[in-house]
Amino acid sequence: MDAVPVQRLAVRSDVTRIGALMRRSVLELFPRFHDERETASAARYLTEPDVALIDDGTYFVHEAGGEIVACGGWSKRDKLYTGSGDRPTDGRLLDPETEPARVRAMFVHDGWTRRGLGRATLAACARDARAAGFRSLVLMATLPGVPLYRSFGFREVKHTRVPLPDGVTLAGVEMAYSLD
Secondary structure (H helix, E strand, O other): OOOEEEEEEEEHHHHHHHHHHHHHHHHHHHHHOHHHHHHHHHHHHHHOOOOHHHHHHOOEEEEEOEEEEEEEEEEEEEEOOOOOOOOOOOEEEEOOOOOOOOEEEEOHHHHHOOOHHHHHHHHHHHHHHHHHOOOOOEEEEEHHHHHHHHOOEEEEEEEEEHHHHHOOEEEEEEEEEEOO
């Protein structure tokens, strides 16, 4: 794991590798914050890549030695997080003047944590969302991500429970970041 990760936009051919990284990240990092049942549910429901983010050109990967070691992005659409179930408004384009862009699907390989990849992804999200006219970002943080988001400057809005389709709920934190 000595190669320097390169950040780039994700493409459709990355979907299988992104999904594998998401699942691996949950299985490696969630047990530090969640019990076995919560981790298993998160690994099932929070690890399905959202191809709309890739198609919109708002999803990034970090690749090192041919392996995707981190991923994440932002959305100009109404869906806040994967695992929330499908809603009729998920694909609706947000109004940058009145609604915040959503940071989505941030995951990192356990062996690559605390090396600046999450921060680099958040910086790219902020830069591109600002360029698209958005004034703020919001996200639904799972517990493993809260320290990263806090250190980047996101503020906690509300502690909540994130319901998953199998009835399991995860502790979550709604967070916001101003782009002004």
